[in-house]
Amino acid sequence: MITPKTLSGFRDRLPREAMAKGAVLDKLASVFRSFGFVPIETPHLEYASILTQEAGDIQKEIYRFKDHGKREVGLRFDQTLPLARFVAQHHHTLGLPFKRYAIGNVFRGERAQKGRYREFTQCDFDFIGSASLLCDSEIIQVIIASLKALGLEEFSVWINHRKILNGLCRHFGVHAKEDIRALLRVVDKLSKIGQEGVLLELKTLFPNLDFTDFLRIVNTKQNGDPIEFFKDVAYLKTFDTTLKEGLEELERLFDLLLCLEINPEHFKVDFSIARGLGYYTGIVYETTLNSLATLGSVCSGGRYDNLSKSFSAQNFPGVGASIGLDRLLVGLEELELVESKSTSARVLVVCMDAKDFAYASQVAQKFRQSDVNAELYPEIEKLKKPFSYANHKGHEFVVVLGEEEVRTRSLTLKNMTTGVQVNHLSFLKALAMVSE
Amino acid sequence: MITPKTLSGFRDRLPREAMAKGAVLDKLASVFRSFGFVPIETPHLEYASILTQEAGDIQKEIYRFKDHGKREVGLRFDQTLPLARFVAQHHHTLGLPFKRYAIGNVFRGERAQKGRYREFTQCDFDFIGSASLLCDSEIIQVIIASLKALGLEEFSVWINHRKILNGLCRHFGVHAKEDIRALLRVVDKLSKIGQEGVLLELKTLFPNLDFTDFLRIVNTKQNGDPIEFFKDVAYLKTFDTTLKEGLEELERLFDLLLCLEINPEHFKVDFSIARGLGYYTGIVYETTLNSLATLGSVCSGGRYDNLSKSFSAQNFPGVGASIGLDRLLVGLEELELVESKSTSARVLVVCMDAKDFAYASQVAQKFRQSDVNAELYPEIEKLKKPFSYANHKGHEFVVVLGEEEVRTRSLTLKNMTTGVQVNHLSFLKALAMVSE
Numbered sequence: 001m002i003t004p005k006t007l008s009g010f011r012d013r014l015p016r017e018a019m020a021k022g023a024v025l026d027k028l029a030s031v032f033r034s035f036g037f038v039p040i041e042t043p044h045l046e047y048a049s050i051l052t053q054e055a056g057d058i059q060k061e062i063y064r065f066k067d068h069g070k071r072e073v074g075l076r077f078d079q080t081l082p083l084a085r086f087v088a089q090h091h092h093t094l095g096l097p098f099k100r101y102a103i104g105n106v107f108r109g110e111r112a113q114k115g116r117y118r119e120f121t122q123c124d125f126d127f128i129g130s131a132s133l134l135c136d137s138e139i140i141q142v143i144i145a146s147l148k149a150l151g152l153e154e155f156s157v158w159i160n161h162r163k164i165l166n167g168l169c170r171h172f173g174v175h176a177k178e179d180i181r182a183l184l185r186v187v188d189k190l191s192k193i194g195q196e197g198v199l200l201e202l203k204t205l206f207p208n209l210d211f212t213d214f215l216r217i218v219n220t221k222q223n224g225d226p227i228e229f230f231k232d233v234a235y236l237k238t239f240d241t242t243l244k245e246g247l248e249e250l251e252r253l254f255d256l257l258l259c260l261e262i263n264p265e266h267f268k269v270d271f272s273i274a275r276g277l278g279y280y281t282g283i284v285y286e287t288t289l290n291s292l293a294t295l296g297s298v299c300s301g302g303r304y305d306n307l308s309k310s311f312s313a314q315n316f317p318g319v320g321a322s323i324g325l326d327r328l329l330v331g332l333e334e335l336e337l338v339e340s341k342s343t344s345a346r347v348l349v350v351c352m353d354a355k356d357f358a359y360a361s362q363v364a365q366k367f368r369q370s371d372v373n374a375e376l377y378p379e380i381e382k383l384k385k386p387f388s389y390a391n392h393k394g395h396e397f398v399v400v401l402g403e404e405e406v407r408t409r410s411l412t413l414k415n416m417t418t419g420v421q422v423n424h425l426s427f428l429k430a431l432a433m434v435s436e
Numbered sequence: 437m438i439t440p441k442t443l444s445g446f447r448d449r450l451p452r453e454a455m456a457k458g459a460v461l462d463k464l465a466s467v468f469r470s471f472g473f474v475p476i477e478t479p480h481l482e483y484a485s486i487l488t489q490e491a492g493d494i495q496k497e498i499y500r501f502k503d504h505g506k507r508e509v510g511l512r513f514d515q516t517l518p519l520a521r522f523v524a525q526h527h528h529t530l531g532l533p534f535k536r537y538a539i540g541n542v543f544r545g546e547r548a549q550k551g552r553y554r555e556f557t558q559c560d561f562d563f564i565g566s567a568s569l570l571c572d573s574e575i576i577q578v579i580i581a582s583l584k585a586l587g588l589e590e591f592s593v594w595i596n597h598r599k600i601l602n603g604l605c606r607h608f609g610v611h612a613k614e615d616i617r618a619l620l621r622v623v624d625k626l627s628k629i630g631q632e633g634v635l636l637e638l639k640t641l642f643p644n645l646d647f648t649d650f651l652r653i654v655n656t657k658q659n660g661d662p663i664e665f666f667k668d669v670a671y672l673k674t675f676d677t678t679l680k681e682g683l684e685e686l687e688r689l690f691d692l693l694l695c696l697e698i699n700p701e702h703f704k705v706d707f708s709i710a711r712g713l714g715y716y717t718g719i720v721y722e723t724t725l726n727s728l729a730t731l732g733s734v735c736s737g738g739r740y741d742n743l744s745k746s747f748s749a750q751n752f753p754g755v756g757a758s759i760g761l762d763r764l765l766v767g768l769e770e771l772e773l774v775e776s777k778s779t780s781a782r783v784l785v786v787c788m789d790a791k792d793f794a795y796a797s798q799v800a801q802k803f804r805q806s807d808v809n810a811e812l813y814p815e816i817e818k819l820k821k822p823f824s825y826a827n828h829k830g831h832e833f834v835v836v837l838g839e840e841e842v843r844t845r846s847l848t849l850k851n852m853t854t855g856v857q858v859n860h861l862s863f864l865k866a867l868a869m870v871s872e
Contacts, residue, residue, distance in 0.1 A: 002485055004524040004747040007509060010481060012522055014529065015474035015536070022465075022475055029458075034804045036781030036811025038451035039458055043555050044480060044541065045446060045499075045511075049438055063481075065501030068545040073443060075481075086448055088440040093450060095828045097814055100451070105480065109504040119479050132814040134793050141801075259794040260801055311440040345472030357570050358695040365577075365696055368470045375472025378533055378568040392531045 009110070009118030020338040021121075021329060025103055027149045028123050028323065032101040035142055037125050040100045042082040044107075048074040050085050053310045061108040075107040079124045079322070080279070080307070087128055087318075088311035096129030096316075103325075117326060126320025133249065135319045136283045136303060137256040143287055143299050143321055144266045150328075151337045154290040155298075158221070158270035161250050161283050162302070164236075165218075165274055167243025172214040174206065184274040187218060191272075191296075195219065222269040226254050229269060246282075253283060279304040285321070289331050298328045343393040345375035347434060350386040351401045359406050363399060363427065370431055374399075390416055397434055445546070445554030456774040457557075457765060461539055463585045464559050464759065468537040471578055473561050476536045478518040480543075484508040486521050489746045497544040511543040515560045515758070516715070516743070523564055523754075524747035532565030532752070539761075553762060562756025569685065571755045572719045572739060573692040579723055579735050579757055580702045586764075587773040590726040591734075594657070594706035597686050597719050598738070600672075601654075601710055603679025608650040610642065620710040623654060627708075627732075631655065658705040662690050665705060689719060715740040718755070725767050734764040779829040781811035783870060786822040787837045795842050799835060799863065806867055810835075826852055833870055 006012060013021060029039070048064050051074045063075040076082050079102045087098065102124045109118055125142055127135040140157055147155050165187070169180045186201045193201070195215055202211045217236070222229040230251050237244040250269065257267055275284045282303030289295060301321025308316045332338045347367050351360035360376055367374035375395070377386045383400065390398050400412040405424060413430045414421040422433070442448060449457060465475070484500050487510045499511040512518050515538045523534065538560045545554055561578055563571040576593055583591050601623070605616045622637045629637075631651055638647045653672070658665040666687050673680040686705065693703055711720045718739030725731060737757025744752045768774045783803050787796035796812055803810035811831070813822045819836065826834050836848040841860060849866045850857040858869070 001749070002483075002489070002746050004486070004521045004744075005483075006479055006525075007481060007483060007503070007507065008505070010479035012479070012526065013475075013477035014526060015476055018475040018477050021477075033780035034809045036779060036784075036809060038778065038780050039454040040451055041449035041454050041457075043442055043446035043448070045443060045543070045555065047438075047441075047443060050440070053438070061504075063501075063503065065499075067443070067499065068497075069444070071443065085440045089442075090448065090450060095825060097825075099811070107481070119481065127814070130814040132793075134797070134812060134814040137797065138812065138814075141797075145804075256794055256797060260797055261805075308440075310438050313437070342474065343472060344469035344474050348472075357568075358692055361570070361573065361577075361692060361696055368581075369697075373470045373472060375535070376570060376574065378563070378566040378570040378574075389531060389533075 007118070009112040009116070011117060014342075016340060016342045017329075019341060019344070020333075021325070023339050024150060024325070024329065024332065025123070028146050029101065029103065031142060031146045031149050032123075032125050034145070035099070035138060037099045037101040037142070040086065040102055041104070042076070042079070042086055042102070044075055044105070045073050046076055046082060046085070048072040050311075051076060051081055053081060053084075058108060061110055063107050063109055076104075077106050077108045079104055079106060079122055080126075080304075080320070083124070083126060083128075083320075084307040084316075085311055087316050088308040088314075091129075091312075091314070091316065097135075098128045099126070100128070101125040115327075115330065121325040123323040123325055124320060126318055128316055128318040128320075131305065131317040133252055133256065136253055139301060139319050139321050140253075140257060140267060140285065141260065141262065143285075143301075143323075144262055146299070146323065147287070150332060152289065152332075152335070155266065155287060156290060157267045157285050157287045157299075158273050159250065159253070159267060159283060159285045160269065160271055160273035161246035162280055163242045163246025163282070164250070164271060165246075167240035167246060168214060168217060168236075168271075171239040171243065172211065173209050179206075187272060188274040190218075218272050220269075220271045226258065226264065226269070230254070233269075250283065275300060275302055279307055281305045282319070289335070292331050292334060295327060295331050295334075297324070298331060299323045341394045343375070343395055345373040345395060347372055347374040347397045347399055348377055348386065348390045348395040349374055349399045349401065350377045350383070352380065352383075352403065353406075354380050356401060356406045359409075360401050363401065363411060366427055367431070367434075370435075372431070372434055399430065443554070445548040445552075447553060450778075452776060452778045453765075455777060455780070456769075457761070459775050460586060460761070460765065460768065461559070464582050465537065465539065467578060467582045467585050468561050470581070471535070471574060473535045473537040473578070476522065476538055477540070478512070478515070478522055478538070480511055480541070481509050482512055482518060482521070484510040486747075487512060487517055489517060489520075494544060497546055499543050499545055512540075513542050513544050515540055515542060515558055516562075516740075516756070519560070519562060519564075519756075520743040520752075521747055523752050524744040524750075527565075527748075527750070527752065533571075534564045535562070536564070537561040551763075551766065557761040559759040559761055560756060562754055564752055564754040564756075567741065567753040569688055569692065572689055575737060575755050575757050576689075576693060576703060576721065577696065577698065579721075579737075579759075580698055582735070582759065583723070586768060588725065588768075588771070591702065591723060592726060593703045593721050593723045593735075594709050595686065595689070595703060595719060595721045596705065596707055596709035597682035598716055599678045599682025599718070600686070600707060601682075603676035603682060604650060604653060604672075604707075607675040607679065608647065609645050615642075623708060624710040626655075654708050656705075656707045662694065662700065662705070666690070669705075686719065711736060711738055715743055717741045721757070725771070728767050728770060731763060731767050731770075733760070734767060735759045777830045779811070779831055781809040781831060783808055783810040783833045783835055784813055784822065784826045784831040785810055785835045785837065786813045786819065788816065788819075788839065789842075790816050792837055792842045795845075796837050799837065799847060802863055803867070803870075806871075808867070808870055835866065 067073045280302040284302030286297035287299040303319040305317040349364045364374045364376045398414045410424040412423045716738040720738030722733035723735040739755040741753040785800045800810045800812045834850045846860040848859045
């Protein structure tokens with residue numbers, strides 16, 4: 001006998017969870033489509049060489065193996081590198097600009113820990129082939145519209161610009177590209193290890209530099225009117241020309257967003273947002289649910305203007321974001337914003353004698369033909385059992401077909417919420433009660 | 437530079453294909469739910485030991501490797517063995533009977549050939565925990581309702597019973613379980629290698645037996661009224677008691693189906709349907725599109741009453757079917773029943789001057805707020821380019837915002853189907869034209 005279990009770090013979704021996830025995905029896809037994003041699919045398995053580009057620290061977490069043809073292959077660990085490969089391969093057919101969304105599972109052999117899975121779902125949306133700030137603005141609009149579509153009201157997209165961080169690094173004495181990367185990787189840990197932890201790590205990396213003022217600035221978050229905020233930080237423009245460029249682009253982005261009907265509480269500047277991944281080159285962002293800050297970012301992204309450079313001589317500027325669906329679902333669950341049902345049927349049809357299965361099938365079919373999802377209980381049992389089944393799964397109505405009902409071609413309907421039962425109804429009367 | 441390509445036997449889906457697939461999946465899920473089937477999810481990766489149960493010939497096609505923790509793991513090659521594991525693991529929480537659907541990708545390292553992929557999508561629906569014939573009837577109803585929901589009219593579910601085949605084998609002198617399996621595996625190739633090919637292979641396996649009459653009976657297909665058909669084959673009941681049981685169950689199944697509002701052309705008996713997989717124990721079926729017989733079965737399944745036996749001492753009878761989505765999509769494409777669009781937006785908003793991006797964003801937002809999917813062209817270019825973009829992708833309307841439109845807060849709308857263009861419309865008038 002084999003013990004039935006999933007691999008450590010992997011999990012099943014039972015109907016209640018799978019239905020909640022499905023409802024969230026439907027709403028997200030509908031928002032993506034409303035902006036003209038179209039779905040694409042790439043394989044779960046790719047040549048390993050395609051995945052190891054820009055993978056950084058994640059590289060050692062990739063599930064890699066040799067396939068039947070001795071090719072080095074790997075399971076994708078995100079949907080961005082496959083997108084880079086996809087764009088380089090298909091851009092002639094696609095036509096640019098190209099706006100795609102992709103909802104799919106990715107795999108990372110991380111150390112197993114509570115709430116972290118080795119297979120998880122990402123919802124990505126990206127705008128490829130244009131360097132226009134409109135695209136950056138649109139990705140942020142999509143994030144906000146997505147979370148609102150899920151019933152969330154209290155959340156913030158925290159926005160920064162890589163050029164601001166790069167300029168600050170330079171202003172405080174760090175110039176080499178690798179040094180800036182190392183510095184930003186430490187800054188990225190700010191929320192995890194705190195200011196003192198960051199200062200300590202920086203001391204080891206750059207023993208001759210003082211990062212107190214640097215960290216004070218990096219720790220600046222907009223907290224109030226954006227126009228006032230940009231006035232307050234305008235002095236930073238004198239520090240460095242790249243910083244100036246980044247800050248001015250951020251201001252123009254806010255101009256675009258502020259003219260739209262969007263609550264300005266939903267997007268704010270945060271100079272500490274660095275995003276670990278190497279491929280970002282411009283505006284970057286993370287998104288937190290206000291009352292669940294410890295949850296971390298539920299949607300992150302930014303501009304990457306050289307993504308396909310390993311695959312093509314042509315340059316494809318791009319900007320996009322990714323919703324971490326598993327984490328978002330935890331948040332929605334916490335805030336009681338997910339559906340909680342274990343059945344897709346509103347009506348359970350129960351029959352008392354096997355000879356009446358044909359009539360029962362007809363009744364169930366009639367409900368379905370009237371757009372009411374109806375399930376037929378397949379066994380002949382004492383009524384207690386199908387009723388407890390309906391209670392357990394969440395059917396709204398139970399239809400009972402006893403001897404009398406079958407003889408008169410009627411049905412008995414019990415409303416499981418109110419407990420009210422009406423006997424010997426015609427089908428049309430029952431349908432009217434179910435549709436009320 | 438790395439060549440951007442997918443692994444042999446794997447493929448991308450471009451927007452047009454991914455949208456067509458998504459539309460089909462939405463319709464299928466909606467049918468599954470109308471019968472009370474609920475979704476579940478299992479991981480793509482499982483302990484290899486779970487997958488190699490009952491895998492038969494497919495065993496060597498499994499993508500197997502050692503994970504970071506040196507566990508022997510494998511990518512699932514179907515969704516039925518994971519279901520067996522799932523049911524044994526979760527039946528206490530689930531409650532029985534349990535009706536699940538699962539839409540997911542599976543992996544088989546088959547020899548690459550045209551139209552066959554190594555990663556493909558299956559849509560499974562199964563009814564677990566009941567041996568009632570109602571469940572068998574319902575699975576067949578779901579197949580028929582699914583194909584009808586996709587616009588298909590000319591198709592047949594070909595039904596048989598394992599007990600009929602087993603009884604026939606015995607009647608013609610083959611008694612041992614392994615011998616019957618070997619015999620049925622050859623019968624399963626009937627459509628591929630023809631009657632003579634089958635007879636030749638059987639001669640090698642069982643040199644002392646004559647299968648001419650056996651094959652004549654196995655080749656019997658219902659072609660006309662079912663009641664007449666069952667009368668014609670009633671003499672077979674004298675051959676063997678198991679055969680009699682199977683044939684009578686098939687008759688009762690037809691009684692159930694015939695009392696429903698279903699075209700009786702959609703389900704027919706075919707004694708040659710064997711289904712290669714070892715786990716089937718009762719009624720089995722395959723589904724063909726009448727005008728595309730060479731396509732093979734688009735939906736197959738049957739009853740398996742011992743599926744979880746490797747995982748649990750408890751017995752879980754079950755019946756289910758699986759739609760081979762990739763093959764079905766080929767059929768739908770052939771019959772021109774798939775949507776053919778590369779955009780999810782009906783309206784493309786184009787702006788002539790970068791200073792007007794804010795107004796353009798507002799116009800696009802207003803369309804979305806009125807439930808019209810609207811895309812904003814992100815670049816400032818000669819009108820030829822965005823118009824050819826809209827032609828290429830399939831937008832129904834293009835909105836142009838020139839100097840005059842921006843000044844008067846109006847817009848110019850071009851219907852891309854009729855070619856009619858109306859200038860300087862108010863937003864509400866434009867919305868009315870788009871909604872016509």
